[in-house]
Amino acid sequence: MASTFKQKSILPGFGLSLGFTVLYLSLIVLIPLAAVFLKTSTLSWHQFWQIASAPRAVASYKLSFGASAIAACINLVFGLIVAWVLVRYTFPGKGLFDSLVDLPFALPTAVAGIALTSIYASNGWIGQYLQPLGIKAAYSRLGVVIALTFTGLPFVVRTVQPVLEDLDKEMEEAAASLGADRWQTITRVLLPAVLPAALTGFAMAFARAVGEYGSVVFISGNMPMRTEITPLLIITKLEQYDYAGATAIAVVMLVASFALLLAINLLQAWSGGRSRSKSSAASADLALGEA
Amino acid sequence: MKKGLIVLALILSLSALGLAQGSVTLLNVSYDPTRELYQDYDAAFAKYWKAKTGQAVEIQQSHGGSSKQARAVIDGLEADVVTLALAYDIDAISEKANLLPANWQSRLPNNSSPYTSTIIFLVRKGNPKGIKDWDDLIRPGVSVITPNPKTSGGARWNYLGAWGYALKKSGGDEAKARDFVAKLYKNVPVLDSGARGSTTTFVERGMGDVLIAWENEVLLGAKDLGQDKFDIVVPSVSILCEPTVSIVDKVVDKRGTRAVAQAYLEYLYSPEGQEIAAKRYYRPRSPEVAKKYASQFPKVKLFTLAEIAGDWQKAQKTHFADGGVFDQIYQPN
Numbered sequence: 345m346a347s348t349f350k351q352k353s354i355l356p357g358f359g360l361s362l363g364f365t366v367l368y369l370s371l372i373v374l375i376p377l378a379a380v381f382l383k384t385s386t387l388s389w390h391q392f393w394q395i396a397s398a399p400r401a402v403a404s405y406k407l408s409f410g411a412s413a414i415a416a417c418i419n420l421v422f423g424l425i426v427a428w429v430l431v432r433y434t435f436p437g438k439g440l441f442d443s444l445v446d447l448p449f450a451l452p453t454a455v456a457g458i459a460l461t462s463i464y465a466s467n468g469w470i471g472q473y474l475q476p477l478g479i480k481a482a483y484s485r486l487g488v489v490i491a492l493t494f495t496g497l498p499f500v501v502r503t504v505q506p507v508l509e510d511l512d513k514e515m516e517e518a519a520a521s522l523g524a525d526r527w528q529t530i531t532r533v534l535l536p537a538v539l540p541a542a543l544t545g546f547a548m549a550f551a552r553a554v555g556e557y558g559s560v561v562f563i564s565g566n567m568p569m570r571t572e573i574t575p576l577l578i579i580t581k582l583e584q585y586d587y588a589g590a591t592a593i594a595v596v597m598l599v600a601s602f603a604l605l606l607a608i609n610l611l612q613a614w615s616g617g618r619s620r621s622k623s624s625a626a627s628a629d630l631a632l633g634e635a
Numbered sequence: 636m637k638k639g640l641i642v643l644a645l646i647l648s649l650s651a652l653g654l655a656q657g658s659v660t661l662l663n664v665s666y667d668p669t670r671e672l673y674q675d676y677d678a679a680f681a682k683y684w685k686a687k688t689g690q691a692v693e694i695q696q697s698h699g700g701s702s703k704q705a706r707a708v709i710d711g712l713e714a715d716v717v718t719l720a721l722a723y724d725i726d727a728i729s730e731k732a733n734l735l736p737a738n739w740q741s742r743l744p745n746n747s748s749p750y751t752s753t754i755i756f757l758v759r760k761g762n763p764k765g766i767k768d769w770d771d772l773i774r775p776g777v778s779v780i781t782p783n784p785k786t787s788g789g790a791r792w793n794y795l796g797a798w799g800y801a802l803k804k805s806g807g808d809e810a811k812a813r814d815f816v817a818k819l820y821k822n823v824p825v826l827d828s829g830a831r832g833s834t835t836t837f838v839e840r841g842m843g844d845v846l847i848a849w850e851n852e853v854l855l856g857a858k859d860l861g862q863d864k865f866d867i868v869v870p871s872v873s874i875l876c877e878p879t880v881s882i883v884d885k886v887v888d889k890r891g892t893r894a895v896a897q898a899y900l901e902y903l904y905s906p907e908g909q910e911i912a913a914k915r916y917y918r919p920r921s922p923e924v925a926k927k928y929a930s931q932f933p934k935v936k937l938f939t940l941a942e943i944a945g946d947w948q949k950a951q952k953t954h955f956a957d958g959g960v961f962d963q964i965y966q967p968n
Contacts, residue, residue, distance in 0.1 A: 398957075400965070467841040483825050483842070562832075565825040566783065568965040579828070583702040583786040585709070585727050586957065 380598065383591040395592040400568050401577060407485065408574040409600065412553035415492035419549045423500025424542060430501070431508040445501050448494055453558030460491055461563045483565030488573065491559040496549030503545035507538050539615050547608040554601055658691040659895055664714035666701040666788055666878070667831050668852040672915040673718070679911055680902050684895065692895055700829040701788030702727075708734065708883065715887050715896045718880040720788030722746070723947035725881050734885040748877035749903035750917035753937055754796040756868040757837065757846040757853050764844045768870045769800040772845060773818035780843035781823055782833040784955055789830035791955060793847040796874040798954070799943035803872065817964045838865075849876070854916040854931065867933070875937040878917075 384392060395401065430442055448456065464471045464481035474481050481487055511534070519529045557575040564571040574597055581590035665673060677694040684692045697704065697712070701720035708714045709732040719725055722740055725747075729735050740747045758766050764777050772779050782790035794816065801815035802808070825842055827833040830849060834856070837846040845868070853867055880900050887893040902908045909919040913928040944950040954960045 400962070461840065465840040465842065482840070561828065566828065567824075567826055568962075576828075580783070580785050581957075582706060583700070583828075584956070585702075585706065585731055589957065 380591050384595045386588050392592050395589050396596045403569045404572050404574040404577045411488045415553050416546050416550035418493050419496045419500050420546045427501045427504040448497050457559035457562030482563050487563040491563050492553040496553050499549040500545030503541045504538050507541040540612050543612040660693045661715045662695045663716050664697045664704050665718040666720040676911045713886050714883050715892050716882050722879045734883050739881045745920050747879045750912040752851045752876045753873045755850045757865050766845050778843040779822045780833050780837040781847040783826040786828040792876045799938050820964045851916040869933040869935050872936045875939050
């Protein structure tokens with residue numbers, strides 16, 4: 345890493361492409377984010393802290409990050425299963441299912457929110473059966489998790505799918521022939537290989553969920569302290585012309601999201617390195633076994 | 636090359652023709668329930684303006700939550716005129732972006748409010764919970780649908796209607812009024828961000844026993860919503876809602892549309908303009924037109940904002956600003 349500046353790459357066009365990358369990232373990402381920090385700097389530390397740590401704001405962080413984490417976990421588990429089914433089996437209508445996965449990407453989130461609300465409201469298709477069980481799906485925290493699970497669905501599937509496709513079936517067969525049972529094949533051979541990709545998918549689903557606004561506001565009920573997500577709190581502040589207050593909350597979200605993504609990326613790098621050394625050890629084992 | 640020149644000449648002459656005829660566009664930035672009103676009014680005004688000056692005018696409309704619309708204008712949406720749910724939102728445009736003078740409200744009759752409305756209730760058919768007045772909204776077990784007053788102009792009128800009722804009933808006891816609105820909002824299961832959102836929650840999702848809403852919205856929507864499913868309940872007293880209008884000085888001066896924008900707003904006060912408002916269930920200011928349409932508006936005693944909360948600046952600060960009375964309702968204790 346450190347040698348990149350000393351040692352020039354033999355590939356031409358480094359200066360131009362790096363310049364372009366820096367400019368592009370600045371225009372699209374850095375400058376707007378810097379504006380957020382700049383606007384916040386009109387507040388004193390004391391004011392900033394007061395806004396950022398108000399009970400209502402804290403309640404919204406808990407909901408936003410908590411519900412996003414739950415939704416991303418659900419998507420991690422079920423996304424892996426969906427990806428597995430789509431890669432390893434052939435069945436009629438597979439193409440259809442495959443494209444269904446992308447639907448939450450393409451659908452305007454407001455449409456998703458309205459659709460989910462009408463289904464899970466107490467007079468909706470699913471909601472009417474949940475109601476007698478004492479489960480309130482729409483207009484509750486559960487509703488928030490449902491909406492976030494919906495919008496995050498494609499991420500894990502789409503990141504894990506290509507990895508599974510590259511993973512030869514022979515690996516599993518080899519594991520089986522070497523005496524691994526089904527469970528061992530999954531935990532020792534498959535999971536380590538797909539874990540980095542799955543973590544990436546998890547991180548993307550999580551990040552998307554934290555920022556999600558459109559679909560959640562329809563289904564959450566938006567009650568302060570209970571079902572108010574942080575993006576809604578930001579919008580609420582904006583609608584009261586409280587720009588500085590809105591950006592203060594935005595900064596908290598930004599920093600928290602960035603820290604979490606960084607942590608997940610580090611975790612992923614670590615697990616990637618580990619699985620690579622593990623799989624090379626495994627192939628060495630295999631080679632030894634064959635000899 | 637020659638062909639290009641001809642095309643260019645054609646375009647130039649066409650646009651010159653357009654200028655000669657003096658076609659002009661106006662952007663009216665308004666709030667949600669005025670959609671139908673301005674649809675009719677814009678057509679009528681275009682006709683009137685054409686007959687008066689020979690100039691064709693095309694009016695573009697933008698609708699949305701009142702505060703959101705004001706924020707769009709503050710952030711640079713070039714509105715020639717703003718017709719918003721409450722004076723506070725136009726105040727904000729003056730205050731934050733300095734696009735119009737602070738005394739804008741004194742420039743047109745009736746505090747720049749050409750039509751009014753009030754706040755009434757919509758209940759499920761047959762009124763199963765027996766809701767008759769504001770008092771019934773705070774009964775335990777009654778579920779009330781109203782949007783978030785921090786984001787919706789209409790919701791602020793709803794809130795102030797409840798506040799005013801309690802204040803009047805208790806003979807001006809603010810502590811009692813505070814207690815009343817706190818109890819009312821404890822009965823609210825969903826806080827939508829705008830009035831239309833609340834209507835959807837009540838009508839489509841079947842949430843709540845009573846919807847607090849604009850009179851014009853309820854009367855206009857009575858047919859669409861399904862008369863067999865809902866009943867209108869008119870409380871004993873309610874608040875006089877005064878939606879306000881103004882030209883946006885900096886924009887009209889920049890675009891050279893001051894004369895037509897001014898006329899556009901003044902025409903709202905004309906008998907024709909008042910009739911259109913009345914037909915769309917806004918209460919007209921003109922006594923003659925009001926008399927003519929009296930039968931379509933329920934009889935309700937109205938109090939003004941000034942009687943119960945002073946002006947909008949004061950109301951906003953006391954009730955809706957961060958840490959205000961509305962926030963205190965949701966404070967855990």
